[in-house]
């Protein structure tokens with residue numbers, strides 16, 4: 181007996197602006213699990229519709245909310261009610277979201293409404309004869325677990341960089357359908373009055389967002405405040421820049437670069453930690469990374485206990501050499 185394909189509903193994060201990499205990765209995984217409907221909580225752009233086609237969504241369901249949808253859909257309870265209504269409309273037994281902070285809240289609220297099992301922050305989702313299984317790394321990266329919802333329906337979130345986004349060979353333009361949703365009074369008990377976007381350091385630098393980046397170069401107290409070598413290596417790799425709390429507290433980098441228990445949780449394919457001791461509070465935010473590279477001038481530094489590759493040396497010497505070698509290698513690749 182083989183696992184039956186599912187009816188899958190995928191929440192698109194930024195339908196008005198085109199899809200970002202995490203949503204493409206999610207659609208890639210979703211289409212391996214069954215027939216995919218993509219859900220847009222605001223009017224999708226042409227780019228989004230083209231992306232949905234490229235990544236295998238058969239239908240795009242657009243939720244029509246009263247008032248300004250770009251504001252209303254930002255409320256997690258409203259988005260959750262729309263997601264649950266869309267799951268009922270499409271008969272979806274598998275509801276998938278990317279693992280952003282707000283999506284974990286939306287997913288949990290929708291799962292409660294749907295009476296569905298909820299698994300967040302998975303790094304893989306598979307179908308078995310007995311049902312859907314989400315794999316995830318927990319307890320600061322010290323355990324890998326598999327979680328299987330026991331309910332007929334399941335809601336899961338998928339972390340960035342868990343899957344390589346692959347467009348379909350022959351995109352088919354998805355059908356667009358509409359669903360009107362009237363949020364309950366409970367969902368709108370607190371409303372968002374206005375939203376003002378502030379450019380982050382990543383926005384200004386043109387580097388990828390920390391939580392989504394497939395490679396991260398992070399600096400700590402060992403930089404002594406000079407993040408130049410960290411940024412240079414990040415740019416050579418096309419990586420995001422991260423930092424420890426100590427580096428943030430010193431005012432060397434913005435708080436949005438902080439990785440760890442009280443900062444951003446990341447799971448890039450490659451993490452490079454330079455001048456970082458590997459304290460538990462920091463590890464808690466990066467230990468799900470694929471390959472961990474550490475550069476530290478103390479051979480007894482705890483970060484080497486979790487590193488796949490370690491370089492004992494002064495980061496001010498090691499990082500520029502690494503950046504130069506990567507650029508030279510890229511040049512040979514054309």
Ligand SMILES: Cc1cc2nc3c(=O)[nH]c(=O)nc-3n(C[C@H](O)[C@H](O)[C@H](O)COP(=O)(O)OP(=O)(O)OC[C@H]3O[C@@H](n4cnc5c(N)ncnc54)[C@H](O)[C@@H]3O)c2cc1C
Nearest residue numbers: 400401402424425440441442455456457461462476477495
């Ligand atoms: C409640 C609480 C929450 C916290 N949350 C977080 C969090 O979210 N994220 C976080 O990161 N921290 C957090 N912390 C702080 C955490 O406990 C550590 O203090 C912090 O991570 C250490 O930062 P660091 O590695 O940069 O500094 P250090 O521990 O001082 O390590 C610096 C390292 O740099 C090396 N070094 C020095 N010079 C060089 C050089 N020239 N070249 C190479 N290596 C060099 C040293 O050998 C050393 O290993 C939290 C703490 C508390 C109490």
